[in-house]
Amino acid sequence: GQQVMQIPQYQHVQEGEDFTTYCNSSTTLSNIQWYKQRPGGHPVFLIQLVKSGEVKKQKRLTFQFGEAKKNSSLHITATQTTDVGTYFCAGGSQGNLIFGKGTKLSVKP
Amino acid sequence: GAVVSQHPSWVICKSGTSVKIECRSLDFQATTMFWYRQFPKQSLMLMATSNEGSKATYEQGVEKDKFLINHASLTLSTLTVTSAHPEDSSFYICSASPYRAFGEKLFFGSGTQLSVL
Numbered sequence: 001g002q003q004v005m006q007i008p009q010y011q012h013v014q015e016g017e018d019f020t021t022y023c024n025s026s027t028t029l030s031n032i033q034w035y036k037q038r039p040g041g042h043p044v045f046l047i048q049l050v051k052s053g054e055v056k057k058q059k060r061l062t063f064q065f066g067e068a069k070k071n072s073s074l075h076i077t078a079t080q081t082t083d084v085g086t087y088f089c090a091g092g093s094q095g096n097l098i099f100g101k102g103t104k105l106s107v108k109p
Numbered sequence: 110g111a112v113v114s115q116h117p118s119w120v121i122c123k124s125g126t127s128v129k130i131e132c133r134s135l136d137f138q139a140t141t142m143f144w145y146r147q148f149p150k151q152s153l154m155l156m157a158t159s160n161e162g163s164k165a166t167y168e169q170g171v172e173k174d175k176f177l178i179n180h181a182s183l184t185l186s187t188l189t190v191t192s193a194h195p196e197d198s199s200f201y202i203c204s205a206s207p208y209r210a211f212g213e214k215l216f217f218g219s220g221t222q223l224s225v226l
Contacts, residue, residue, distance in 0.1 A: 006152075033214060033215075035215075035217075041219070042202055042217040042218060042219050042220050043153070043202075043204075043215075043217045044217070045214040045215060045216065048213075048214055088152065088153065097155075097215070098155075099152050099153045099155075100152060101151065101152040102151075102152050104150070
């Protein structure tokens with residue numbers, strides 16, 4: 001069945017370092033969404049990408065959607081302690097939205 | 110943004126009892142709501158899609174009789190865990206979207222931590 005693989009599962013960084021999480025789909029996606037879940041909280045929508053090769057930025061966060069619409073990445077520049085949490089991608093295809101397993105980011109001050 | 114309210118936030122129950130979890134869209138109507146289960150340090154597992162006025166659509170492997178879903182109005186969906194057992198202990202979370210088009214962003218409830226003794 002359709003799968004969305006997300007790596008890495010965990011990432012520990014020193015504050016100020018960059019961070020990247022990657023998602024790969026087994027099938028072509030119609031769109032991809034990114035969510036952030038703070039510890040003890042619920043997922044909160046960050047962004048949606050729809051177009052092939054699309055790149056969107058939100059302050060220190062850069063989101064990319066691959067040319068083939070099968071992969072995506074989230075890059076955080078100069079991490080801060082407020083960035084801690086689990087970042088999920090969710091790929092949309094054939095009426096389904098499949099979540100990746102998430103990347104848990106911890107930031108050491 | 111849109112608000113999805115989920116209640117209760119946590120519940121502890123005895124094995125064999127049933128637990129009802131409510132998911133409400135506070136400022137929009139949702140013909141579709143989604144129910145997920147999340148184990149510690151794991152991703153969101155879609156359990157079922159709740160459809161207003163019709164039967165829910167369950168994902169493969171999810172027992173319909175175990176997890177009863179009712180979506181009686183455009184703002185409320187309920188998930189009832191029937192005859193709960195310790196293995197049902199988990200974090201349950203719902204989501205909904207105010208947008209009609211598929212693929213639009215989801216708004217999540219705050220989740221319900223269920224502990225079955």
